Structures are given as C-alpha cells and as structure tokens.
Amino acid sequence: MDNYHDPIRHLKYLRQSLAQDNEAIGFFISAGCPLSVEMPEGEWPLIPDVQNLTLHINAQLSLDKKYNLLIAEIEKAGKNIKNIEDILSFLRSLLVVSKGGDVRGLTEADLTDIQSKICTEIINKINVSLPNNETPYHSLCKWIRSIDRKVAVEIFTTNYDLLLEHALEDLEVPYFDGFVGANRSFFDLRAVEDNLIPVHWSRLWKIHGSINWCQEEINGERRVYRSSEIKQNVSHLIYPSHLKYEESRKMPYLALIDQLNRFIRKKSSFLILSGYSFNDAHLNDTIVNALKANPTAMVLGLMYGEYEVELKTEVEAEVDSEVEAEVDIDVGEVSTTLTERYPEAYKLAKKQHNLNIWTFDKAIIGTNLGQWRRVHAKEEDDIELVRFFGSENQLKLGDFSVFTDFLKKIIGIKRESSNV
Structure with missing residues (x-):
C-alpha cells in the first residue's frame, strides 16, 4: 500500500481538538x-458484547x-438472531400488528410476555457496578471535569447499562440526561431541544434507552x-421500537436521535x-446525513483491532476416494482469508x-x-504521543482503555498552535 498516515501528526491534531474549550466536543460510547x-x-467481561449478551439470553430462554x-x-x-436489538425490533414490529x-x-399476550422476559434477562445481566474508581469510564469523566468549558461536553451512548452514571457520580461531575x-x-x-441546562453540566444521551427507564400508561x-x-x-424502556412519528415524538428515542443530529x-x-x-443503519444515516449538511464537523471512529480479520473456513466436499487420491484433495483442511473487520464503516468513510x-x-x-507510518521521526517529538504509537x-x-489513558495524559494541556 502506497498511502500512509503519520500517527504523530494526527495524534497532535486530536490532542489540539480536545483542548478546545469553546467548540462542541462529544463522545459516542457503544x-x-x-x-x-x-x-x-474469571469475571471478565463486566458486561458482554451484543452477540454474547444475545447468546446468554437465548440460553436462558431456551426452554x-x-x-x-x-x-x-x-x-x-x-x-x-445473534443481535438482541434486532430480536427486540422484530418482536415489537409484530406487536404493532x-x-x-x-x-x-403468536398472540399479543405472547409477544408482550416474551418482551418482558427478554428485558428482565438483559437487566439481570447488565445491572452491574464498576469494580473500582480507576476504570476507563472514570478516566473519561476526569478529563470532562478537568476543563471549565464554554460549551458543554455531550456523551451519546447506545448502551443501556448504568456505568457512565456510576463514573460521573463517583467523581461528582454534574450531568443532565433529559429527565427532571x-x-x-x-x-x-x-x-433537551432548547438546551435549557447550565453549561457546566455535561449531557448524557442514552439513545437506546436504559435499564432504569420505565414506561406506564396513565389515563x-x-x-x-x-x-x-x-x-x-414494569415495562422497561430498552431500545424503543421505531413507532410512527406522531406516537413517539415525545418519547426519548426520537428526541435523542434529533439531539445527535443537532450536535x-x-x-x-x-x-x-x-x-x-x-x-x-439508522444511526449511520443520522451521522452521515448530518456530516453532509455540515462540512465543518468531524466524526472520528476509533475501532478496536486491525483493519482486516482472518476468516478461517474448513474445506467441505464429498469426493470419490479414487478421485481424491488422484488430485490429492485434503478434505477438512482449514483455509484462511483476510476480510474487512468493519466493512460498513469503511464504505461510509471512503x-x-x-x-x-x-x-x-x-x-x-x-x-x-x-497504513500508520512515521515518516519524519525526530528526537524532539513529543514522547507522550510517541508512546501511543508504540514499538509495534x-x-x-x-x-477504550488506551483512548481514555490518552485523555488522562492530556489533562491540563493548554491549546497548542494550530500548525500541525
């Protein structure tokens, strides 16, 4: 590959951008x-990813x-069927009809009962607390607390756990989540829509709901x-379904999607x-359409892992033994190919x-x-930035732990020159 990007140059740009106190800075935690x-x-992970959470729920409800x-x-x-959010969306689309x-x-009563059981299993699995006060979540909140900003920091999340709330409150960082x-x-x-909140309060927008949000019908x-x-x-508000606009305008889901767009x-x-x-796809559309409308905005996706991932497949074939002997086919052999790890992200970014x-x-x-490549390595390069590129x-x-460590290292650093 002929193209390359200088990691130190872009780390300097990132540090400079985060040092701004009068621009809109936000984090999307997923x-x-x-x-x-x-x-x-033996206790990791604190909360499983979506696929493993879904496998857990499928196992719990297998009977x-x-x-x-x-x-x-x-x-x-x-x-x-390996994504619990897709399962809930499909279930709620059936409930509508x-x-x-x-x-x-399935009857309406059946679907309502299944929805309740799924939400109960989700809550039982993710209603956990951070193990100590030195987690990546605390590092993020320390950075938020470190600068007296003219524009509030906004945190968007698709997670319905309470880890962000725990960290913000542990460090006494004031925040507003849309509820009063x-x-x-x-x-x-x-x-939410008119931004009628003190500027020193951070904003926490839980786009897919939360395990402590409930819904009831009154009159x-x-x-x-x-x-x-x-x-x-109770009826927990976890990943609200895409109801028609008139019914859901006052519900948090569309209001918070609108907030992401406005930000x-x-x-x-x-x-x-x-x-x-x-x-x-719905969030992707919101992000990309807002970027198209505002060329001064920037969205940076920090992705875990390398650009490509190895995909292993086992060769399966029913081959006549004489033919197999003649062509020397090794049935059952594992072949490895490289495939893009985040194809949708790459397609949009290109x-x-x-x-x-x-x-x-x-x-x-x-x-x-x-590729990441240092092209003008200098002795005077910032050692704190160089170490994030590493010997590998x-x-x-x-x-996320490395990124929040980066945030900890830049706490207190003043705005740099824009010449990066």
Whole structure:
C-alpha cells in the first residue's frame, strides 16, 4: 500500500481538538466499551458484547416454546438472531400488528410476555457496578471535569447499562440526561431541544434507552419515567421500537436521535466514536446525513483491532476416494482469508471526507486509506504521543482503555498552535 498516515501528526491534531474549550466536543460510547474494564480473573467481561449478551439470553430462554417460535420466525425472515436489538425490533414490529389476532403463531399476550422476559434477562445481566474508581469510564469523566468549558461536553451512548452514571457520580461531575424530578423523574423534551441546562453540566444521551427507564400508561396516555432503582415487573424502556412519528415524538428515542443530529450540525463539532461497529443503519444515516449538511464537523471512529480479520473456513466436499487420491484433495483442511473487520464503516468513510476511521494498523482519513507510518521521526517529538504509537507500529486508541489513558495524559494541556 502506497498511502500512509503519520500517527504523530494526527495524534497532535486530536490532542489540539480536545483542548478546545469553546467548540462542541462529544463522545459516542457503544457496546465495545465495557469490555475494556479490567476484572478479576474469571469475571471478565463486566458486561458482554451484543452477540454474547444475545447468546446468554437465548440460553436462558431456551426452554420457552414461545420464545423459540419467535426465533424461528426471525430466522425465516432472514433477520439476525445473534443481535438482541434486532430480536427486540422484530418482536415489537409484530406487536404493532397483533391487535385482535395472532401474527406468525403468536398472540399479543405472547409477544408482550416474551418482551418482558427478554428485558428482565438483559437487566439481570447488565445491572452491574464498576469494580473500582480507576476504570476507563472514570478516566473519561476526569478529563470532562478537568476543563471549565464554554460549551458543554455531550456523551451519546447506545448502551443501556448504568456505568457512565456510576463514573460521573463517583467523581461528582454534574450531568443532565433529559429527565427532571426526584421521585418519578420525567423526560423534559423542552429542556433537551432548547438546551435549557447550565453549561457546566455535561449531557448524557442514552439513545437506546436504559435499564432504569420505565414506561406506564396513565389515563390512556403512555408516560416514560426514570427510576432511582431498578424495578421489577414494569415495562422497561430498552431500545424503543421505531413507532410512527406522531406516537413517539415525545418519547426519548426520537428526541435523542434529533439531539445527535443537532450536535453534529454545530459549527466545528467534533464527535469521537468508541466501541461502535457501525451495525445500526439508522444511526449511520443520522451521522452521515448530518456530516453532509455540515462540512465543518468531524466524526472520528476509533475501532478496536486491525483493519482486516482472518476468516478461517474448513474445506467441505464429498469426493470419490479414487478421485481424491488422484488430485490429492485434503478434505477438512482449514483455509484462511483476510476480510474487512468493519466493512460498513469503511464504505461510509471512503465517501465522506469528514468521517475518519482509525484502526490499529490503518486509517481512513479524508476518504484516503493508508497504513500508520512515521515518516519524519525526530528526537524532539513529543514522547507522550510517541508512546501511543508504540514499538509495534500500531495506534491502539480503538481500545477504550488506551483512548481514555490518552485523555488522562492530556489533562491540563493548554491549546497548542494550530500548525500541525
């Protein structure tokens, strides 16, 4: 590959961008981030990724005949049964048309019961606390607390755990998540859309809901509230379905998608994605469309792992023994090929100049794919930046723990010259 990107130059740019106190800076925390939290031997991960969470739920509900029927119908529809969010979306689409009759062999009561069981299993698995006060989440919050900003830091997350809340509150970082009140906190749409919150409060936007958000019907009207404790036997608001606009406008989901769109459209906004694999088409559209509308914005996707991943396949064939002997076919041999690890992210970044993607060994910057390579190494290069490139010639900021370590190292660093 002839193209290359100088890691030190781009690390300087990143550090400079994060040092700004009067520009819109945001973080997008997704499913891969909890995997970076160090745990005692045998207890990792603190929270599994989406696929392993789905496998856990499938195992827990394996004896439920109605759930198995739902999974079979999802497979028939060609949907992904290894993604619990896809399962919930499919289930809720069936709920919409199940009024007054069966759909795919399931009644409205069946679907409601399955939804409740899925949410209960999710809560049981991810209702956990950070093991100590030195986690990557705490490092992020220390950086947020370190600068008195003129524009509030905004944190977007698709995770429905409470790890960010724990870290923010451990470090007494004030934040606003869209809800107000003490007993049964309600969602304040006006405060979100009109930005009626103190500037020194960070913003925490939980796009896919939260395990402490609940929904109830009062006098025929649906209401969402945030509870101070995880409640059982209630309708939890986890990954709200895509209801029609009139029904869901006052619900958090669309309001927070709108907030993501508004943030990226701010002049010179800078959003850093961590732990996000670009598997959510609706979020991808929101991000890319906002970038198209605002060429001054920048979105940086920090991806875990190398640009390509080895894909191993076993050669399977029924071959006549005489033919096999003649052509020397080794049936069962494992072949290895390289395939793109995040194909959707790469496709989008190669078309959109202000969407950059950094993997451990390569990056797409300004639509150009290139390897990380130091080309003008100098003795006076900043040693703190050089160490993040490392002896392996890899830039591993796609590991959330490494990225938040980078944030810790730049706490207190003032704005640098723009000549990078």
